[in-house]
Amino acid sequence: MRFDAVPMPPAVAARPRDPRGYPVPAITPWHDGQPQFALTDYGRSADCARGRLCSVCDVLIPRGPVWRVVGATESAAIAAARAAGRPYRNMAPTPEGPGHRACMLYAAMVCPYLARPNARRGTDARAPDAMTAHVVRGAVRGDSGAVVGYGDYEFAVTPTQVLFRFLDVVEFLPHDTGDAHLAELRAELDRG
Template identity: 75%
Template sequence: MRFESVPMPAGVEARPRDIRGYPVPAITPWEGDTPQFALTDYERSAQCAGKRLCSVCNRAMPRGPVWRVVGAAESAAIGEALAAGRPYRNLAPTLEGPGHRACMLYASMVCPYLARPNARRGLSAEQPDELTSHVVRGTRRGAMGAVVGFAEYEYAITGSQVMFRFLDVVEFLPHDTADEHLEELRAELGRTAE
């Protein structure tokens, strides 16, 4: 599915675009006039965490659930926990911040890496560490991804990273290809427009 055919949340519509027309998420760093989509900007992530701003559109998130897109390993772990009736909590922190439900549904569909199981990372992490060692150019996303809602998040801002943990799954929307979320995105945009 081409990104132009995916309905866009209003906050995403207001974001700056790259030369292809892709909206640039709030936490994406720029190198000159070029966004670095595979990387995360420390200052922007810290601001989103501390002010409870969506990491995609940079607008305020109300109290209550937050969403994020997860890859194959975390999607499988969440699915297994839910199927067994166990709670899930990601004990390993992540650099990926939360967002609005509509923004994360949209991101899952238009980001080539998030949208398809055969997609591969375009860039490697600049300075790999225990949180970013998996960010290697050419790495496949894997079998299943998911858009996941969590009751809340917590964060820590260190001298070099903003780390997030997510608490209590409230919604689990797994996908092989993210275009499976198209009707859910349309419905969410209809709800938020009311």
């Protein structure tokens, strides 16, 4: 599905766009006037964490659940825990911040890397460390992904990165391709 055919949350529609028309997430750094998709701006990510702002649209996330898009490994771990009737808590920190439900459904559909299992990363992580060593050009997303709702999140702002942990899965929406979320995104936007 073409990104411009996906219904856009109003706060995302207000974001700056790249030359192709893609909205640029709040945590995306810019270099020479161009967004650097797949990289995270430390300062913006810290601001979003501290202010409980959506990492996609930069608007306040109300108290209550937060969402994020997860890749194949975490999606499989959540599915296995749920199938076994066990709670799931990601104890490993991630640099990926939370957002609104509509924003994360939208991101799962329009971000080429998140939307398709055969998608490959176009950019290496800048200054990779143990947490981002897997973020290399050409890496494949994997068989599945999911939009996951969590009861809340914790964060730490270190001198070099912002780290998140997500608590208490409250919603699990797996997908092979992001367009599986189209009906859910439309319903979420209708709820306003």
